[in-house]
Amino acid sequence: MQAKMKSRWKVASSIALFLGAVVAGLVFLFNSDIAVLNPKGWVGMQQRELIIIAMSLMLLIVLPVLILTFVFAWKYRASNTKATYAPDWDRNHLAEILWWAVPLVIIAVLSVITWKSCHELDPFKPLNSHAKPLKIQVVALDWKWLFIYPEQNIATLNFVQFPEETPIDFEITSDAPMNSFWIPQLGGQVFAMSGMRTKLQLIANETGNFRGCSANISGQGFSGMTFTAHASSPDEFATWVSAVKQASQSLNLGMYTRLAEPSSYNPVAQYSGVEEGLFDWIVMKYMMPSHK
């Protein structure tokens, strides 16, 4: 009897320990500096919400499965001769209907969520905001990121600044192998491909420095393709733009050609002017057969 109590106590305490560890883990995850779970932009926040909703829905099934696995395995262990043994029992229609239907219902709910969120968070779709969107063109190069501000007629390398609470309309291409443009704290990524123009709409809800990177292998210097995305106040942004306009170098075609040569771990650079239509030229040059 006492031995039984003891083993029960053991089981209960190990379950409590396990649950405690899970709770502590979750608290740690949401409190510490984990980009995807602590987003600083509306898009990222929507995506985090989706993660939480979907996880909770799935746990409705997965948790019972995990618990049942061990309960069943333990209860029907061979040494427990008191348990029923029915070697030919292999049907129970109610149970079967249940485990086809319940997951199906959960997946149906998730499908509706998927359909809605795919449309709402389509990276091509402009964001709802009072502020006028800021257009920034992004070119993935071997192995650095070039940011062109067509309206401000400036460009930067491995650094991008924009005002907070202003939708950013990123237009993305590549003059190198395929890359993926990702600023985890603001929201999801999209591919950068040569000869193609993809779009990504992001917004920063507060000021700060956010790490950006490439998520798709693009050759030797790939690991160094990081940049800082700096969200500042609109005034600070305006000051910064006029400062960049004073930069000594400007991005004409010759400068760009030199820049496009492979190089890695490049320092931040600023360009006071940009060759007109440079971004379109980069996209379109892949349509021409003479390109080498």
Added chain:
Amino acid sequence: MFGNLTLDAFKHDPIEAAAGYSIFLSMILAVALITYFKRWTWLWKEWLTSLDPKRIGVMYIVVALIMLFKGLSDALMIRAQQAFSVGDAWGYLSASHFQQVFTAHGTTMIFFVGMGIVFGMMNLILPLQIGARDVAYPFLNSIGFWLFASGSAYIIISLIVGKFSATGWVAYPPLSGLRYSPNEGVDYWIWSVQIAGIGSLLSGINFLVTIFKMRCPGMTLMKMPVFAWSALGTLALIIFAFPILTATLGMLSLDRLLGMHFFTPDFGGNQMMYVNLIWAWGHPEVYILILPAFGIYSQVVSTFSQKRLFSYESMVWAIIGITFLSFIVWLHHFFTMGAGANVNAFFGIMTMLIAVPTGVKIFNWLFTMVRGRVHFTTPMLWFLGFVVIFSVGGMAGVLMSIAPVDFQVHNSLFLIAHFHSMIIGGVVFGFFAGFTYWFPKIMGFKLNERLGRYAFWCWLIGFLAAFLPLYILGFMGATRRLDHYEAATGWQPLFLVAAVGVGIISLGLGLQILQLIVSIKERKKNTDTTGDPWNGRTLEWSTTSPPPVYNFAVIPTVQTRDPFWEMKQTGASPQQKPKYQDIIMPKNSPLGVLIGGFSFILGFALVWHILWLGVIGLLGILTCFIVRLSEEETEYCIPASAVAKIEAKASKRKK
């Protein structure tokens, strides 16, 4: 004379050279040992030229285990680099070497470990389970294996001659095109995968026909063991998916060999087409790997619960459902490529749907244990470990099928943690379960249980340590394939834990090697004289361990799904004095291994652009085919009297 192959190809940095030399030395050692023990004739006659699926199966498993060792070494190198290449420290590997290592890791694990264990298991067990003496096309089977083996040889040879691809295991253009990867690396990858892939297609056809045409009398499709059903699903997928791979790689090699532009953006080529095509093969491929594992779990759970499999029909329909759905989900590998919301939503929902039949399977396995007598043998431990890891990994998978969530975790380490959960927790654990379960059938003695249990715990704990941190790292914004990152990211502690995890997994593999050695040494003690060491249910347990070359002296006739169990229950022993008949079996043929060898030469010539060598390879293959076609006597007869003798000896051993 030697095309692009110059002495420079043999120059490597010290670490690469060490790997190359150690492999070269172990090959020399192997050759020396075989010569010393005078085993060459034995090796040639009994193994290399054998058309017996049991022998071919063992060879598949041997290659897969060697490659597993190689792939795991790669994994150790990757994590060792990532644990220490932070901030001002740059690790011990150059970026290009690191990229070769992870490309080799992925290619090795999917094509040569995964596919190796799938076909290995099918070869070993499928004919036995369906009461057949052989496969439909034994010679094709041999070619399939040798193409697989020669594909794997490129991964090894690229350590010694030249470099391997550095573009990741799916080699997206334009990075894998001539402009950005002008060297031989991508060509090694192409021909390794291409040749092994053709082998897989041939073997796929062989086994599909075997299942359809060679089942024993009475075994309708709905009476087949679930492993055979899962194999059927896999084979259907192989036959539909692998031609896509062959064509895609064909176009990529035309791009590279002849300067065409299928996939490079100039001249109207389209890189996105490649991405679509490679995943139109690549997604079914993961189900090709996991379905047989599902089949293995089904046999293991039912045998070790001493009970019928719960809801056989549900299981079969779940397999059919998964097989079908796996062809309409490929786009979820690139939600981030910028397809419209409708497209992303459709593929996302199709992906989620797969969770339903998969979940049903898990419930059925759990209820197989209910009202059973569960014996916690090693295969059962692998199964329980699988349920835990696979459920968690599956949840991560459904999460990523919501496209906007995928935008946040695509190509991050979260994805890596997810698919390793599915492939290690699902495929590899399933293989180990099946390996332990069927080992006595094939080899005639059981594996050491205690070492098996130790190995299991190493793999399970190692897995959790190696991959749970990756889920978190992914959420922290860590992408895959990084050879270096800044200290400010705060990733290093988690990378260190992950590296320790891989270390523990390696310890597990070490224990398994030890388990093999110990079990072989103690084989007298653990001999399986009955042919039925686990109180089994299906036909493979009704014959001796190891089975005779013809599997069954008399082809069984079945009425139920668990025929051997039924037979034991009703006490109907096989006929006391069965009437033996002459048995026709295929003769050995050296042409399979020769075709494999010539294919290797052909591929090698294409990698290095050596015209004359390529011609030799091609002519060699053609000659082999002509020789085979003109052979008249490809089978031999085991007379009834000889069968009677073998069987008498076997039943004496039983007593």
